[in-house]
Amino acid sequence: MELSERKKAILKSVIDSYIRTGDPVGSKSLAENEQFSLSSATIRSEMNDLESMGYLEQPHTSAGRVPTPQGYRTYVDSLMEKYFLGMEELEVLDEVMSGKLNEVGKLMDEAAKAIGQITNYATFSFLGGNSNIVDRFETVFVDDYSFLLIMICKDGLIRNRHVKLMDPITRETLERAKEALNATLTGLSADQINLSVILDFEEKMKDSRNFATTVLRVVHEMLGSYDQEKVHIDGVTKLLSYPEFMNVAKFQSVLSLFEQRQRFAELMQKAVPGQTSVVIGNEDDELAPPDTGFVFHPITVGGKVVGAIGVIGPQRMDYKKVVASLDYFAKGLVGQIGPAEGKDQLKGASPDGNGKDSE
């Protein structure tokens, strides 16, 4: 059954009002809200329809109506109007983007903070996927018992590890290991590194077995795991100012999401490049806790999603404002990281990478 224009208008009003106040909205307050020249009874019956169609629900018999996830979904997809950022808001964002930050990671962190300031919700920034293809390895000799292993990926991301050893190595061994790595692992992604590749590498390094094993273990870890450290969350306290999170249990469910950072990576797999996504409550899966909303915008480099920046708030968050902020930042970011890409397309010049990738 299609929604009539009037139903749409009423649904939009209900959601707008609920987002603003957080109180269930009743037929009377809507009727008084001039824009409808209808009595509360009429509105009541329309709301009744909307409820049976699944867009609204009542916390209890004598309360007003509250949007369901499905209600929010239609609102976000087709009802809400565009939000235009105000002067101060633009200033906050522009300041971050004009800041001379050489690292995209830092930039994203700052932007997330700024967006949190504008919207008053918690924000996160997230960088790095897990299916990188190795471009090459580099090593730096630190001392006889340790060295730095640097992995440069095709998409420009850089990770590194400081590897400690039990037995001393020489610069020569290290150099040989680097060459062996480059010879065997270049062009492969994590899931392509199988036993034969490993044996190949160990064969090349057979005079220093222990060392080779250690190196492989580190490489494996660098390739395989999402890098939890790269999820930065800011402004969790802001959530405590919303009544829906004053309930300890609710807040706990959100907090525990924050502590399982790898879940962000899963969430990000829903990301559509260049487009702001909205996940409402546990709409589809169990990815997000109930009563919360997620809005995020993926960051793509060379057509590949390498991260995201986003907002976490109550389900009734001000989606239009949040979406506007994220869009504005994402549009600006393309300008920031675009030039480097343009300059050096053939080499796929690192548009990013940033230190945070190291770990």
Place this chain on the structure above:
Amino acid sequence: MELSERKKAILKSVIDSYIRTGDPVGSKSLAENEQFSLSSATIRSEMNDLESMGYLEQPHTSAGRVPTPQGYRTYVDSLMEKYFLGMEELEVLDEVMSGKLNEVGKLMDEAAKAIGQITNYATFSFLGGNSNIVDRFETVFVDDYSFLLIMICKDGLIRNRHVKLMDPITRETLERAKEALNATLTGLSADQINLSVILDFEEKMKDSRNFATTVLRVVHEMLGSYDQEKVHIDGVTKLLSYPEFMNVAKFQSVLSLFEQRQRFAELMQKAVPGQTSVVIGNEDDELAPPDTGFVFHPITVGGKVVGAIGVIGPQRMDYKKVVASLDYFAKGLVGQIGPAEGKDQLKGASPDGNGKDSE
């Protein structure tokens, strides 16, 4: 006025009981608690004394007594008995420590998590101070528009940054920059880098001014700032299981501390090498939020505090258990990082450094 033995015993009992239950403890329950063969009236008068001496206080007239920060202080310093870790607890910790983790940072994170599991409080691990002395710089050419700058400090800590540039560089320029950095900055700490040092460096790189400026800015940042990213907090949700944090305002004050991570660094300045410190509420300064307790153990490398691992919980936390866990881990850690130091004392072999220093 000195505390009589009996007063001490009563104070200890009150605190033990309060830590266990979280309820204010009354004279009657203490009197019944066999170990005193005194009537409740006597205990009452003793408690009255303890109250006027500042060790106890009453939430309201008809409630039992609750320890003050001063009360906890005496408890921690001289009253509490030693806690012996149980088999399962030892197992949890041993497993972490025996894990082949090449990086001290990772090790500390895991240990913090384990201690959280044992004690059921929030934990943190923190790595890196800000007054490092530069041992040398290394660079890695990534592509024409970016490179990796690696700073190796005297104490073995390693930091790195992926630096992006607006103009292309050559491997030769990069190599020259590295040599210039090593020539001018080696052996200096952040506060020793003044204008003349900067001018010296710029003079050496005068044919590529922009590049030199960028490099200096990055170096400055690497040297100067506490690295917020290096504070890892785990198990915040655990705190929500204690009634004292069910109050939203209280919990908020703790959370906001977590969001100002640099405050950990300040807190750490109180650290005494090799010794577990306890900070109770806002005992002295405003460092810690009221109603919370901090217990932490600094990690020293070459006599210098480079980090800490610790526990954050309600003021009435089980200090003896927490202290025992931290002590055990710290003792074990010395063994872990000791060997590398021993093997290569002259060179001040990196006992650590770990990737997380990069950022």
Place this chain on the structure above:
DNA sequence: TTTAGCACTCTACACATCCAAGTGCCAATC
């Protein structure tokens, strides 16, 4: 010095009441 007894204070809880908000339904009206 210790103790038993007692009056007093305060909180937590259960219970009752009242009120406002909002609903659904129905008959009257446009």
Place this chain on the structure above:
DNA sequence: GATTGGCACTTGGATGTGTAGAGTGCTAAA
């Protein structure tokens, strides 16, 4: 047929009252 006013009904929240229980301070007696 859509809209509306009227009305009975439901419900949660706020407010008030009474009671039980825990704990105290004080005092007089042991």
